[in-house]
Amino acid sequence: MTPFSSERSERNRLLMKLESIAALEPEDFKAILALPLRVTEFPARHEMVQEGDKPSECCLLLSGWACRHKIIEGGKRQILAFHTPGDIPDLQSLHIRTMDHSLATLSVVRAAFIPHGSLQSLIQSFPRLASAFWRETLIDAAIFREWVVCHGRRTAYQHIAHLFCELRMRIFAVGLMENDSFEFPVTQSDLADASGLSPVHVNRTLMEMRKAKLISFRSSRLTIHDWEGLQRAAHFDPRYLHQDLWKAA
Amino acid sequence: MTPFSSERSERNRLLMKLESIAALEPEDFKAILALPLRVTEFPARHEMVQEGDKPSECCLLLSGWACRHKIIEGGKRQILAFHTPGDIPDLQSLHIRTMDHSLATLSVVRAAFIPHGSLQSLIQSFPRLASAFWRETLIDAAIFREWVVCHGRRTAYQHIAHLFCELRMRIFAVGLMENDSFEFPVTQSDLADASGLSPVHVNRTLMEMRKAKLISFRSSRLTIHDWEGLQRAAHFDPRYLHQDLWKAA
């Protein structure tokens, strides 16, 4: 694959994602592909944007995984979201000047930075895209709500199963599912920081899920052996992700 | 107070709130006050909008308290957010057709329903208001993120203290703080459903906070005796609420 075609397919992740959540026209896609991008590569475990920053660009993930997190008193960390290619994790910075959390890479990441100004004029000229991007941030919020439910009212086992279900749906939407597995370069400590558990308990929970033959999780790859069973275990209902719902109605 | 002036002051809550988060001009205010409203009164403990609904209006709270919540398998409930006058709890329905959670009253509530169409044209004609409303939903998301942190990495005591801090800041912004107290018509069970704790543990935590002379909470009123101490106990940093930050910069 040439660098050129690789970049094309990387940009397509965003298009695939927007397609999965909004009804767009060819001219919208064309406008997006015309956006000026400043492509940068980051190593794994690197802070891309930090709490307190006032970014003047948004960050589109082209390849690799990132997460948003907050460090609180006593050095404890809470991961707020995982991000895949096609995501714009700091889209909110368009209207919220100061970051209230950080954005960090998990794996090596290629990211494209888009000036706020370019996005603002895109949005002014293409109302459908304005709606799509707003909708994108609203789905982001819907995912946070589901995380609150997982933290508040689900067991450790359900919580982690639910997280895996969410990621598998989102990875599928951007075409990165490979059969029944996908890359997921996190440690059990990361999962602990995402789920509010201790690393030890995450480990025990994962072993239980393996014994139940739902998943395996080795060398940065999550394999889902029993998708039905996993969803059942998590009481997962994908509607909160609002994928494709515009097609119905 | 005449019904007329009461409604004026009720509408002003929205203006106060928008003022606290965005820089608006007189014409923006005028446009908002010209919105067509269908005012309705609901009894306490009433579901206004339910999960699965596809509303064609947004709901502006004029007076009283509401909350958004989700009921999950086994009848467990998670409260996702508390809402005060001036809030538009289902603003997201403008771009997310199907509700993924419910909106319910806590006290008697007066609410004004605004047709999606009117909001859409308002937004098209007044870009500053479009930004303000988008920003409003982004702050909503920022609050969810902080709830995730509270659930994941704070103790019961810190969590509830943090919740009280959030509410006091938001109540203050809409002018409903009365000295050091405000109406907060929830039961300890509601607080449990918001914080992911059991009602019994909420009770014990509240007693501890009373013993520490931080608050009292009786007959639907929360009094904050020691605002500094409460913030310290919660490790509360109000910046995530993004109030007034537009004034700086």
Add this chain to the structure above:
DNA sequence: CGACACATTGACCAGACTCAAAGCTAGTGG
């Protein structure tokens, strides 16, 4: 005056945490 909902208390339990040690595994450098 009841009735009902809510708050409080006590006793006991369990899911998840901490600490600490031991086992793996993927890179790294010799």
Add this chain to the structure above:
DNA sequence: CCACTAGCTTTGAGTCTGGTCAATGTGTCG
């Protein structure tokens, strides 16, 4: 090509925060 290392995973033992169950106060409202 292999030994070493660093970081991650796994395991065990003991603890603790917060949950459950159930009884008893308390207050409010018709």
